[in-house]
Amino acid sequence: MRRLALLAAAVMLAAACGGDEGSAPSSVPPTTGAPGSSVPATTTTAVPATTTTAADTTTTTGAPATTAPPTTTAGTSTTGATTTTTRPVTPEGVTLRLTPVADGFRQPVFVAAPPGDPRLFVVDQQGTISVIHDDGRAVTFLDLRDLVTFGGEQGLLGLAFHPRYPADPRFFVHYSNRSGTNVLAEHRVSAGDPDRADPESARTVLEVPQPARNHNGGMIAFGPDGFLYVALGDGGGGGDPYGNGQDPSTLLGTILRLDVDGGEPYAIPPDNPFAGGGGAAEVWAWGLRNPWRFSFDGDRIFIGDVGQNAWEEIDVVDRRVGGLNFGWPVLEGTHCYAVADCDPAAFEPPVLEYPHDAGRCSVTGGYVYRGAAIPGLAGSYFYGDYCSGAISSFRIDGEGLYDARDWPALTTPSLTSFGVDGDGEMYVVSASGTVFRIDAG
Secondary structure (H helix, E strand, C coil): CEECCCCCCCCCCCCCCCCCCCCCCCCCCCCCCCCCCCCCCCCCEECCCCCCEECCCCCCCCCCCCCCCCCEECCCHHHCCCCCCCCCCCCCCCCEEEEEEEECCCCEEEEECCCCCCCEEEEECCCEEEEECCCCCEEEEEECCCCECCECCECEEEEEECCCCCCCCEEEEEEEECCCCEEEEEEEECCCCCCCECCCCCEEEEEECCCCCCCCCCCEEECCCCCEEEEECCCCCCCCCCCCCCCCCCCCCEEEEEECCCCCCCECCCCCCCCCCCCCCCEEEECCCCEEEEEEECCEEEEEECCCCCEEEEEEEECCCCCEECCCCCEECCEECCCCCCCHHHCCCCCEEEECCCCCCCEEEEEECCCCCCHHHCCCEEEEECCCCCEEEEEEECCEEEEEEECHHHCCCCEEEEEECCCCCEEEEECCCCEEEEEEC
């Protein structure tokens, strides 16, 4: 394990959970519990689809399930899945552990790698990206500390390599600049050193002013369609005081979809839902509070959207179906929030929600495991909670969510992110300064 220069994590990452009001710099509570909630302890809830149900005869084995596998339902059209006749589950007796691979970071919030690349790229919220080689050697790939506001929920939050990297040497970052504006910027790797970014290559792609200092979103990733998806929170404060969540004409509270190859600085994909008007042309989906990490698995996109005071949610939809409204702030999860007598059926429902109990208060979205080292996990989506550090998983097919389970051995304090390396193996990032790999055993 490569030990980097030891730096104390002086500022807690604000992953945008409940109880935030006004323009307070941070809404993340300490990891000792979930504030602002009077919800009684309940188990994780798999949200049923709105179509005909069918019995589930699958029996899960191995690690204890978060809930009993839910009654399955015919999937909605937005999941992008086809019904399967065989529902694989995690084999009995599979155990997992966390292996530290790098530590000493100030405030790590993400880890990634281009496909096939043996290196890891670790994003530190203070404004740096480090390259970690498989022999433990560490190199500073990019240093944006002079441009980045670091503190609370602000900082360097996202990294995405172009799908043709390194043939196309571009990569993209998402950060809060010195005025608090969300910035999407393009950079290039140095022509002479693959471990260094070219400091002269920076180009601003998009700037989105942020009225408060929290709910910045920050995740960026290329979809299987080659377009760049960008997550933005609702602008901050508590309860969407700026009215962005249900306004598709703003870029806040959304996931954007940009063609960074088709124009300067980008083009609008012609099938974006508002490309012809009725909303901001960049918007792909809206009604989100603070989408803290999303990922793709085939044509599905998995979104972890952080709740206000009571409910956290995971949304799973078909990335080919744009224009979906996830309901914030009318809804928190499937529960009426801003409107006492709302109609949840008017919005896209989450596939899973969980309450603020057992110290849980802020969802951290993850990835579907597609690595080779632990074949029994193939198809399992891993997600966690920042405050409790708990990590769980489930599978989903055309009939719905199943094989839901907790992984107590993977509990991680201040869980900021998941990530995958160039071979598809999965990693966990802790704000305490350490990057872990999920291994068998």
